Amino acid sequence: MSTLLLKMEGLERHYHMPSGTVKALDGIDFEINDGERIILLGPSGSGKSTLLNCLSALDTPTSGTYDFAGKSVPRSPKYVSGWWNLSSFPKNRTALNIFVNILRPLTKVLFFPIEYFSNSRPMAKASEKATSFRRENIGYVFQFFNLLQDLTVLENILLIQELADSRDVKRAKHLLRLVGLENEMHRFPAEISGGQQQRVAIARSLAKKPRLLLGDELTGNLDSKTSEKVMTVLVKACESEGITCVFVTHDESLTKYATRVVRIDSGKIISDEKVM
Amino acid sequence: MFTLLTKRLARSLWRTKIRLFAVTLMVMVGVFAGISFASYAHTATNMYDDIYADSDEGVNLPDIWIENPSWVWDGEMSEFICEEVANEWLESNLALNECEPRLILDGVMFHVNEDGNESIIPAVWHGIDEGNIDRVWIPDNDCCSGVMASANDEIVIDVRVATGMNLDLGDTVSIGSGTGSMNYTVVGIGYHSNHLYFTQGGSLFPSQPGTFATGYLTAEGLENLANLSSGTSNHLLIDIVGTPEYDLQSTDEIEGEELSAIIAKINSIMEEIDDSPSLVYSRSGVDSVELLRADAEGAMTTYIPVTAMIAIVAGITIFLSLQRLIQSQAREIAILRTLGIPRNVIIPSYIIMPLLIGLVGSTFGIILGYYIGAPAMNQIYEDIIGIPIMESAEITPLIIQITTMSLLLVLISGLFPAIQASRLDPLEILRGNYEIRISSKGIQKVTSRLPSTVGLTIRSSIRKPTRLAFTFIAVGLSMLIFGSMTLMVSTMEEAVIGNVEDNQNWDAQVVVPFGGEIEVSAWAEDKGAIHELLLEFPANAEGDTRYLMTYGLDEVSTDSTSMINIDLKEGSLPSINSEPPQVIIDEGLQHFLDWQVGDRQTLVFGATSLEIEITGVSQGEISRMVYFHRQDLSSVVGIEATSVLLDLPNGVEIDNELGEISLGITQKQDLIQTYETLLEQQQGIFGSILALGVIIAIIVLFNTLIINLTERDVEIATLRVLGAPIKKIGAMMLGEHIAIGLIGGLLACIFTILGTQALISSFVQWSFYLTVNLDLIIALELIGIVVFISAMLTPIGIWRISRMDLVEKVKDLS
Known part of the structure; x- marks a missing residue:
């Protein structure tokens, strides 16, 4: 029997816009077990990327709970807007508002210590906790690969290990073998193809042996043949490393690589199906 | 289209407010500094020209000085020399206007301060007879007051003396010049061309209040003080009609050929009529005049490079900022180019923006320069030089000059990024290749063995x-x-x-009149002070009109305990009684005359030439010097000593007795x-x-x-x-x-x-x-x-x- 990796209950993420409140996530209840490969499908603006951001602790839910491996995931404290921010003034072009806009930089400087201790410092601390959570538990693969162009393929993987104080050249080379790029390890990203770059990004995301691998439109920048190859490599690597995966995509054809397909629309899960 | 693009660019720039502020600040600093320095340079130049002008307001600076460095000429001799100079005047465009004898003597001022302590202050006294040439300058300003001395017991004192010693019109001052002391009534407070830059002889730095004094008496008044006969002088001031060009010390060229020819002629006249060495020089030989000229000239030549340097730094910051802006906007520019916007529409915005930054920065720079910088620099002139500014330089042309130069540099700094923006290849950018910038292969290779974090740091x-x-x-x-x-x-x-x-171990240098060293030595022995005679005499290298100072020392030594310790750079110490006399030259002489150790050269002491052998080169001297054994120098110039160096024992101080037998006392501590x-x-x-x-x-x-x-x-x-x-x-x-x-x-x-x-x-x-x-x-x-x-x-x-x-x-x- 597989064990529960993470659990979200009543998760909401609301954005306050001038035109009104946008409910990007609207009461998500979601559980993921170890070893699952989940594809999150949904149209643009459905909330799937926001959900991914909440899963990686990049974004802080407005309400609801999120536990990872039985522990609550760190989240940023709510921003306390003090009177010194003069934010309650309407943004119209009245003389008072113009005066307030002139005054604002001054109050920002004058009240910097209060702002720092009431908002900046707690938020920075929380942000570091969230970063630490990602470092220990999350791997991330981006649509545009985002490899560091100044580092070789091998160095890109080693860098992530070094930042986590766990440099392991053996593992880095093993991961490159796993994604079929052992012969390209000393080449620079610009010298290999897009598909190869994405495979390096996958190896990089596995460098610290994360428990959860997240991918945001990770084949969105590749042709279908390369996408197939990348996904095959990814599934193989995740199975070999025993890593749970959540991929956000528009591409229905990727569902064949999933063990579970979750559809989301208007911030709500509308279907959740096991594939195998 | 152009307006929209400019507006877009302005908004992008506004998003980088801190950087925008920084580059504007740079332009402001450049313009501010430029205006401040320019104001100083032009004011100093105008002051120099106005004060020394041959006009009613100016002092009518002499064009040639004939000086007797050994002692004095009596009245008859003074008049005879002037007549000879007039009779033998060279046929040239320069016409002789006047020759006026003047007596200028070193001396002391006895001053009792507010605490009742008496001090003996080194001084220079001028005895002014007709006063048509080299007048005392009493400008119409708060600094100065009174009239010229007309009676024999009257004196005009320098403003710095009046301020430093709290003296006013009607006060009585007690002064001396080697033969006791006399009292004089202050009837005027003013300046004199020889002391506008108020320093004690030979020093480059203005004297502090109460450490040096100058005063301007009638000729007879000074003759009485020094116990000299009527008409005695030691300077002849020669005025030529107009202001002729003269030879500058700072250049190798001879700027005033006609004046140099006249000086050479006067030298030959002096050789014929006077056995003792005499000095003939133009205004470049008068320290105070030359320092003010060098200051004004230096300020004029440096203010443009200094302003340009700051403007270039501002230009570089603008250039780098715009380049980064273009890089971040490359995609937008590529899209615009793909949509068919021509290059010449893109360029103007990128030129206008730096100009706008330049204009804003310049405006603030002008305001600060006009209201703070220029007045502050003028104040510095007044504080350091010690002369009131009668009329500041016209600042508007300077503002225009500096601002134009800054804007031009700013404009140039915007040109390259603008051209770069217009030449972006849309295809390359839209493919995403534009932003990829990687370090060189060499750097990659060098850093490949380092940890990735370190490698990335270096490469980026x-x-x-x-x-x-x-x-x-x-x-x-x-x-x-x-x-x-x-x-x-x-x-x-x-x-x-x-x-x-470090190199001088004396406490006081007592300047003595001819033969006066015996009395001073006796005073020293009486007080148990170690003493040593020093002979200083001006000379010049053969074929060179610039004067140097020869020093005759009893002990020419590199020993740290000797009165004057020579910092020998190369060579060895000279031997006494050598033939020709052996000397040490300072490194400045080596630099300007290319004299080397082992060379034999000729020095000219007025009418006397002397071959010397250089055995060493010393370092650390600001002025040009040649060190002799005193005995060797004395036999040439016919004087035993010009001053006595004293190393005073604990508890012994300079007293009035010493003051009355000396022509001035300089204390090392001062x-x-x-x-x-x-x-x-x-x-x-x-x-x-x-x-x-x-x-x-x-x-x-x-x-x-x-x-x-x-x-x-x-x-x-x-x-x-x-x-x-x-x-x-x-x-x-x-x-x-x-x-x-x-x-x-x-x-x-x-x-x-x-x-x-x-x-x-x-x-x-x-x-x-x-x-x-x-x-x-x-x-x-x-x-x-x-x-x-x-x-x-x-x-x-x-x-x-x-x-x-x-x-x-x-x-x-x-």
Whole structure:
């Protein structure tokens, strides 16, 4: 029997816009077990990327709970807007508002210590906790690969290990073998193809042996043949490393690589199906 | 279309407010400094021209001085020389206007201060007869009052004496000149051309109040004081109609050929009619006049390069900012080009923006320069030179000149980025290849064995070599302002205080009249003071009109306990009674005349020529000097001594008895204090210039490091999303900043040394020679400051990263 990796209950993420409140996530209840490969499908603006951001602790839910491996995931404290921010003034072009806009930089400087201790410092601390959570538990693969162009393929993987104080050249080379790029390890990203770059990004995301691998439109920048190859490599690597995966995509054809397909629309899960 | 593009560019610039502020500040600083320095330069030049003019308001400066350095000519001889000069006057365009005898004597002033303590102050007294030439300057200003002395017991004292000793019209002063003392009533307070720059003979630094005095009596009044017969003089002032060109000491060319020919003729007349050596020179031989000219000329020649230097630094910061802006807007520009917008529509916006920045910066610079900089610089002139500014320079043309120059440089700095923007290849950009910039293969190879974090730090530091090179140039230039000032002060301090403190072991130098050394030596023996005779006599190298000072020492030694310890740079000490006499020359003479150890050269003492053999070269002297054994020099000039050096035992002080038998007493401690006080007084100015350099360096480094950081937003966001702790990124950034700081600091150091050497060589001249002391502490200080500034910008980078909205950034990454 597989064990529960993470659990979200009543998760909401609301954005306050001038035109009104946008409910990007609207009461998500979601559980993921170890070893699952989940594809999150949904149209643009459905909330799937926001959900991914909440899963990686990049974004802080407005309400609801999120536990990872039985522990609550760190989240940023709510921003306390003090009177010194003069934010309650309407943004119209009245003389008072113009005066307030002139005054604002001054109050920002004058009240910097209060702002720092009431908002900046707690938020920075929380942000570091969230970063630490990602470092220990999350791997991330981006649509545009985002490899560091100044580092070789091998160095890109080693860098992530070094930042986590766990440099392991053996593992880095093993991961490159796993994604079929052992012969390209000393080449620079610009010298290999897009598909190869994405495979390096996958190896990089596995460098610290994360428990959860997240991918945001990770084949969105590749042709279908390369996408197939990348996904095959990814599934193989995740199975070999025993890593749970959540991929956000528009591409229905990727569902064949999933063990579970979750559809989301208007911030709500509308279907959740096991594939195998 | 153009308006829309300009508006878009303005908005983009406004988004980088801090950088925008920094570059505007740079332009402002450039214009402010330019106006301030220009105002000083033009005011100093105007003052020089006005004061010395041959007009009713000016002092009618003589064009030729004939000086008797040994003693005096009696009235008959004085008139005879003037007649001979008039009779033998060369056929030339220069017509003789007047020849006026003048008696100028060293002496002392006996002053009782408010605490009741009496002090003996070295002084120079002028006996003015007709006063048509070289008049006492009593301008219509709060500084000055009264009239010229007309009775034999009246005196006009210098403004600095009146201020320093709290004297006013009607007060009585007690003065002496080797034969007792007399009282005179102050009837005027003014200035004299020989003492406008108020220094004690030979010093380069203005005397402190109460340490030096000058006064202007009637000719008869001074003759009475010195117990001399009527009509006695030791100077003949020759005025030529108009103001002829004269030979400058600072150049190798002969600027005033006609005047030089007349001087040569007068020299030959003097050789025929007077056995004792005499000196004939133009205004370049009068220290005070020459110093004011050199100051005005130096200010005129340096203000444009200094302003240009700051404007270039501002231009570099604008250039780098615009280049970064274009890089970040490359995609937009590519889209516009794809949509068919022609190149010539894109260029103007990128030219207008730097001009706008230039205009805003210049406006603030003009306001600050006009209301603060220029008046402050004029105040500095008044404080250091000690003369009231009668009329400031017309500032409007200077504002136009400086602003135009700054705007031109700013415009040029915007041209290249504008052309670069118009030449972007849309296809390459839309393919995404434009933003990929990787370090060179060489750097990659060198750093491949290092940990990836270190390798990335190094590679990303050097990823944009052009930007880095420009940054280093800008930092180097800005630190040049700081460094050259520090190095100059250190060099001057070493040359003045160091030389006097370390190489001279006397407490007082007592100037004596002809034969007066016997009385002073007797006084010293009576008081148990160690004493040594010193003979100083002016001379010049054969074929060279510039004067040097020969020193006859009883003990020519490098021993640290000797009265005057010679800092021998090369060669050996001279032997006494050699044939020809052996001497040591200072390194300035070696530099200007290319005289070397082992050479035999000829010195001219008035009508007497003397061959000498150079055995060594000394260092540390500012003026030109030749050291003899006193006995060797005395046999040539016919004088035993001109002063006595005293090493006073504890408890023995200079007294009135010594004052009355001397022509002036200089105390070593006063010399040191004069320079130290000057340094203290000028702390504010030094501080301002040092701060200016540091502020510019901060702005330049800040600009580049922020650009480096914004350029790597995607990289850093990726690392943050992948869990890189901010401390690690901060450490990488600190490493990068320290590396940039170290290279920048080293370059700043090299710039400073080269710049200071160039600066010093630009104003080094015959009467003022210095070599830059390569001080390791200053070098480390410079490097340390740049590294410190660079490292201190790391928290700003960390703060920026900590504020990074990763959710927004992830949208860009995916």
